[in-house]
Amino acid sequence: MAIRCFVLDDEPLATDLMQDYIGRLPDLDLIGVCNSPTQGLQMLQQSQADVVFLDIQMPRLTGFDLLRPLGYRPKVIFTTAFREYALDSYEFDVVDFLVKPISFERFLQSVGKIYRFSPNNGAQPDLLQTVSSVREYQYFKVDKEMVKLYLDEIFWIESLKDYVRLHTKSGALVSYLRISYLEEKLPPARFIRIHKSYIISLDHIQALSANYIRINNEEIPIGRNYKAGLDKILQNSH
The missing domain is CATH 2.40.50.1020 (LytTr DNA-binding domain)
Known part of the structure; x- marks a missing residue:
């Protein structure tokens, strides 16, 4: 079963990049993209995505503020240009913390961690081999x-x-x-x-x-x- 992904970042270029990366991997299913944190909160609650690729510093609502009122806990991969948020991110079910600019190789490392957190998700063997072969x-x-x-x-x-x-x-x-x-x-x-x-x-x-x-x-x-x-x-x- 494909992993259902949601991307939320106030920068359109950042969401475009994540869409491209997710689209390269057949075991990832992109079910939502949003550039507004307030709209994104409602969309996330409705979608019940398995994994959210989430920016932290956004207008009006930070990534942390957005996660706290959610009625469920998706696995979170933070995507941010601000490294100083790394410690605060561990309050949540954090799979990884990606510092922009994000390379595809680094993105693959995060995908590998998703599979490690969810070993029975039915990931395709060739995809797992690709992920495991990438070394930073x-x-x-x-x-x-x-x-x-x-x-x-x-x-x-x-x-x-x-x-x-x-x-x-x-x-x-x-x-x-x-x-x-x-x-x-x-x-x-x-x-x-x-x-x-x-x-x-x-x-x-x-x-x-x-x-x-x-x-x-x-x-x-x-x-x-x-x-x-x-x-x-x-x-x-x-």
């Missing part, structure tokens, strides 16, 4: 080269002032980047800053205590100013 990556400047690094290979990132050390499955790499830049670029559903000097991969957490997180048998300290945000994400990930 970024290029990092290492010495005089641009090195391609898959995000699922990264354990954690350590700040070295104007540089960062990337701790990965294949070893450590040093790149000329500030940790604040990577905090903005990395997907917030997969990475979180837990200290002024550390960003960690949520996928690779082995254990945690009040003061540290263990990844790859190493203890990464948790900064006092970052603890509340980390706790919020971990509580909503169960």
Whole structure:
């Protein structure tokens, strides 16, 4: 059975892009599109969509405001240009948090998470194979080269002032980047800053205590100013 999708964003170009992406996948059925949050609330209540691709910052009604009065809880994929909403989004049944501009590869990652949340939806094997084969990556400047690094290979990132050390499955790499830049670029559903000097991969957490997180048998300290945000994400990930 196809997954029934609804797209709500006040920017027509954004809804056009999501329509295009959804239309490429036969297991997704687009049942509604809206550029008005007030109209979208009524349409969502009537449609009872399985998944909503939802912008957050919209006029008169935010994505958060729209979800609260709904009589049911669809699975939510937030689509926004404002990364700072990531923590607040975990109040809802969040499948993923997409930061604009959204590539088709990143969209496919979200679709894969929909199937993980709903394993018995009858998705076609070829579609699942396509989704599972997509791996997110970024290029990092290492010495005089641009090195391609898959995000699922990264354990954690350590700040070295104007540089960062990337701790990965294949070893450590040093790149000329500030940790604040990577905090903005990395997907917030997969990475979180837990200290002024550390960003960690949520996928690779082995254990945690009040003061540290263990990844790859190493203890990464948790900064006092970052603890509340980390706790919020971990509580909503169960």
